[in-house]
Structures are given as C-alpha cells and as structure tokens.
Amino acid sequence: MKNIVLIGFMGVGKGSVARAMVKQSAMMALDTDDIIESMENRSVKEIFAQEGEEYFRNLERKTARWLKKKVEGTIISTGGGFFKVPAMKKVGTVVLLTAQFQTIYDRILAHPDADKKLKKRPLFQDIEKARALYDERLSQYLEVADIVIDVSDKEVDKIAREILKKVKK
Secondary structure, X not given: OOOEEEEOOOOOOHHHHHHHHHHHOOOEEEEHHHHHHHHHOOOHHHXXXXXXXXXXXXXXXXXXXXXXXXOOOEEEEOOOOHHHOOOHHHOOEEEEEEOOHHHHHHHHHHOOOHHHHHHOOHHHOOHHXXXXXXXXXXXXXXXXXXXXXXXXXXXXXHHHHHHHHHHHO
16 A cells, blocks of 8 residues: 655644544554654754754655655655655655645644744744745645645645545545
8 A cells, every 4th residue: 555645835734634644544654754853863953953954854865765665555744845855756645735825824823832833843933934935845846746735724634534535546
C-alpha cells in the first residue's frame, strides 16, 4: 500500500489532518519534522539556529530516502519545505493542502497556543518574508502534487475523509 504524503505551507494543518486520517483509516502516521528532531535530539528551531537551513534540508533528504526504503501504507505529514526532496513521488501519493496565506496566518493566530505555534516555525518569524515564501512555493507545490485539497473553511475530519476518498480512486 502506498504512503500518503501531505505537503503544504507551514501552518496549513498537515499534522492535524494526518491525525484525523489515522482515526478514519487503518493507517499509521509519521511527521518528518518529528523524525528529524529525533535523529538530531533537538528541535527544528534549534537546528535552524545552530546549523542553518541547508543542513536542515540535508536532513530532510536523508529522511526521504529512509521513508522510500522502509515505510509503506503510512500517512506522512511533512515540513513546509519537504516537498523539494528529490523523487518526492516515490515516497508516496503527494497530497497538497492549500489555503490563502492570510487564512493560514489567521488560523495560527486564533489557536490557543498561537505564540508556541509561531515560535516553532523559524521561517514564520518575519511575516512579510513568510508571505513572500508562500507566494514563491505555491506553484512549486502544485508541480509535485498528485492531489490538491483546498482546506479553507473545512473541518479537519471532512478534509481527512476527502483525502482518503480521492486516494482510494
């Protein structure tokens, strides 16, 4: 059984959707940022601060190689830049979760742990840079996606059902 790989901009809800999909299916879920944090025994934020973005991107490539070889039938939620790893489609069926930048940002700000959620995302520290990154990545996300799901104004459980239905086709 193929993996389902959730991609999309940071804060779009990949982790929440993956957890909802687990409840609605017999699949397990992994998060690439969690895998990297376990490998490095430090947070993504610390890795960025201490080693820089290129070091982190190398860890993402290493994680992708492991996923391709060792993991199947799993829902994989990814960091916002993970979609750039080589041979992404060999990891699994790539599902892009998308929403307007402002919708994503407003959701993060409305979360009870908004400060924690923003601090966890190093590239979200400068809102204008984050917006520019979103604009830059949108077309790149679309290039690698097998399925595109607009998550605006949808409940997480509904998004999960929609993905599972489309992947089974």
